[in-house]
Amino acid sequence: MRQINQYVRTKRARRESLIGWGFLLPSFIGVLVFVLIPFADAVRRSFSETMTRKFVGLANYKLVFANEAFRLATKNTIRFLLVCIPLLLVLSLLFSVMIFGIKWCQNLIKTTFLIPMVIPAASIVLLWRVIFDNYGLLNKIIYQLGGNPMDWLNSGKAFYVLVFTYIWKNIGYDIILWLAGLNGISQSIYEAASVDGAGKFQKFIYITIPNLMPTLFIVSVLSLINSFKVFREAYLIAGNYPHESIYMLQHVFNNWFTNLDIQKMSAGAVLVAIVLLVVIVVIQRITRSDKEEAM
């Protein structure tokens, strides 16, 4: 009888496993065709010449490491990530906790924060030009207040304009993610803490933060990925060769592509992918909850 039960369970498990694979298959094929195979091709190209496809070993990687433009872009990109992502995570978390506490017109506030996401990049760029141009709105206000107008888009200030753009555009999305995480925390934990005499701040530190760790992973990874999309705005505002403070990795890749430097572009892309993978694994390790670790 036990053997029969085991047989039934094994057969059922196998069937369920097959169904699972069946559901996974379409998206797996999509990822395979549109991500993994192209990436494998990029890896192959990173070890070969552009057109002849002759194997050149690590020569392309050496070229990329020695490339000044790549180094400057890497430095700027890291600086941008180090400034933007923590800032975005903290600000969005603060806003989400505040919104979570408001029951009245919560949806309206959420929607308001999401509006920047639906505005096309080209329109944002137009708006930014009106505001940040030499003769723009911001300089006019500064001048009226007795200050000295400055070139926001063609000086070191361009970096802060880009940071502002990124935060402004992505904060709504992160708030929604945080709110989903906050909704997932059982109210009974807060009630138990209240019974034990915990204050609002203690509850935030000892209940909210630990329970938001899995959400932190998702929000961090998505913020990291979204940070690369800010290139659109940078490109539309200042073109292929913007002020050196906002010269990002995508600018280098874009310009390499224009000059058909595919081998350098592939090597650079592989390096970026490896770094991103490491960063994601580290974030995953940090944000892994005790419960998950026990499993």
Place this chain on the structure above:
Amino acid sequence: MKLRRQMARLLCIMMILTVFAGCKSGSSDDKGRVSMGRYVEQKLELPDDLAGGYIISAFTNAENKLEVYVYQDTGIQSLIYTDGTWTKQDCSWLTSTELEGKYITDITMGKDLKYYVLTMDQFDEEGYSEIYRRDKDSVEKIAIPWLEKKHAVSDTEEQFPFVQKIDIMSNGNIVMADLLDDSIHVFDQSNGNDITDVTYIEPYTIDGDNIIGYSEEKQKLVSSDEKVSYTYDPKDMNTILQKSNDVLYQLNKQGISVMNNGGTIWQTVVDGGLTSLADVTLEYKSLCVIDKAQKEFAVLARNGSLFYYTYDANIPSVPEKQISIYSLFLNTTVQQAVVKYQTSHPNYQIRYSYALETPYPYVKESKENTIAQISEYVRTLNTELIAGNGADILLLDGLPKESYIEKGILEDISSVIQPMVDSKELNTNIMKNYITDSGCYYVPLRYQVPIIYGNNDVVKNSTSLDAMLEYVNKNSNDVIFQNIGSKDLARTFFGIYSKDIINEDNTLNETGLQNYLDLLSAIMNQGGELDYMFVGNGSTQVVNAIDLDDGFGYSARPDGQKMGYIKQLQVLEDCVVPLHLEKKNGMVYNTLNHQYIESGLFGINKASKDKETAKDFLQYVLSEEIQSGNTMDGFPVATKELDALMTNEKALDGVSICSSTQDGGTLTYSTPEYEQVQELYEKMKTLDTPLSYDCTLSELIIEQAAKYLDGHQTKDEAIKNMTNTVSRYLSE
């Protein structure tokens, strides 16, 4: 439950089968089955005794035959074309006393089946048109007061109507278009009164007693009785309409298309792309439809060429061999060569696609968009090239050609070019710049000649940036160059002195850069207020990424004795202004350090599947047939054709240029002397250095220079920004 499961399985199987069926490459039955039949073109040559005659008119006569009238020194001759043969017919009525001394511009047969003649009293702006009708053996004038009265064309100017063709309705009423204001007029045949009741503009045609013309209000072709209307794209310039047996025919650069009464779609019967009809230099005069079992067409061009189209059921509908050409900017030499090559090679189809009409559009604001668009187009092209695709032939103007050579994208074309250079067929001074030890990967199809003219000292000091700066500074109280706006000024002078600003290894020459900015600043300060008249006054037919003509075009004035002007000679006619001022006002001119501007850089994609045809086409473009043509994009690189052009004493016969000044006056520049043209030719023979630079790099510098001139940054900031950006660009 079981039934549902089976249904699900069945649906899955059907879905998979549908996907595979959609992916099939075609059954074996389809292979080898080629659809046959298309119209073929034949350029009709006149009989030997009329060779050299000019066809002034062609129409389908009452017997449904093609009737043409040929102008010769001895008079006008009438011919009938049937089944490949010409027959002369009597046209003595054209020598009647009424027509004596008149210049005949058009002869036609009206819908009332009578002959009509359009004449011009004298062939200048004071001449007016007259219309005569043949009635049996006599010729009578139809008095139309409108033709003999001057009409206001501006607040101060009046002119006679300018009419080039007439059409006659079935009731004998006469229809004419005044080319001065595009209006179409109908005149009563009995009294010559204007009885126009519907407002149309060209194109138009006659349908019995009605006109079918373009109504701007309705945005379509409408019959004057409003019973029928046809869709029409007003962008199709130079369109001719013809109505025959309830079918409307349309002739334009796309070919000949038809639409039945009540139809909505134009159906192409003669593909313009496979015939001479797509030739940009061809202006149509008339379309004749010869009604046979399989209709035949004749097209008369304004240059007197007559093309005849017959249906050949034994050739494939689409030519079997196809190659493609891609360029960033429209190249008229290649465009014309494509048309001619296809006509002489019916088995070939050449698809020519270009991204933009011109690198520097007339509208100033569009220039910035164009620069952004170009990099998008380059990226798209690169994607194709990396995938091993892309056009068979690449015109490399504005493309990263050096990068393409380095990456092995381009085919070595030495086998075509070297023999032509060795035999001196091609200009060796120019071609030597493209033949290297590693091979020859591209060559220009034409070249343009940048010159500086004006004050003797300006021209003398134009040889280097230092000398020019010193001269401008010495004469700080005079206007040496017109202020044409910061960006145009920066672009023009970068073009002239790029070699003083950028070192051979593409790094910036800091002293050169300082001098460049000082020179621009000095010119801006001297030029005073921006002269809007010349801003964005670039040539409309720029075919190279480099344009030095921006703003200085025809701005030269006889009273501008102290000034210098820069002109990019693209055609011989462009020398009229400088040579006139040389002759009449003692100005001098010179080339810019023997530099020339490349036009139409022809390269072959190494991944092309038909490199032999591509090479054959290259040979064709460099042959006499194409090089001798005037496509307004430069001088021939073929030695014989350049010589023929420059030593032709009649090449500039009657060419003079008039321009109006801001104060309402008129400037006239007369035809240069033959000796002057020879002097220019001698200077052209010394051109041996391509004025070629990296367009991305130049734009980076020009942008910063313009910001400096506009006061957005100091000179030091400009230099720092230029150095930063350029070094970043170079380090990539």
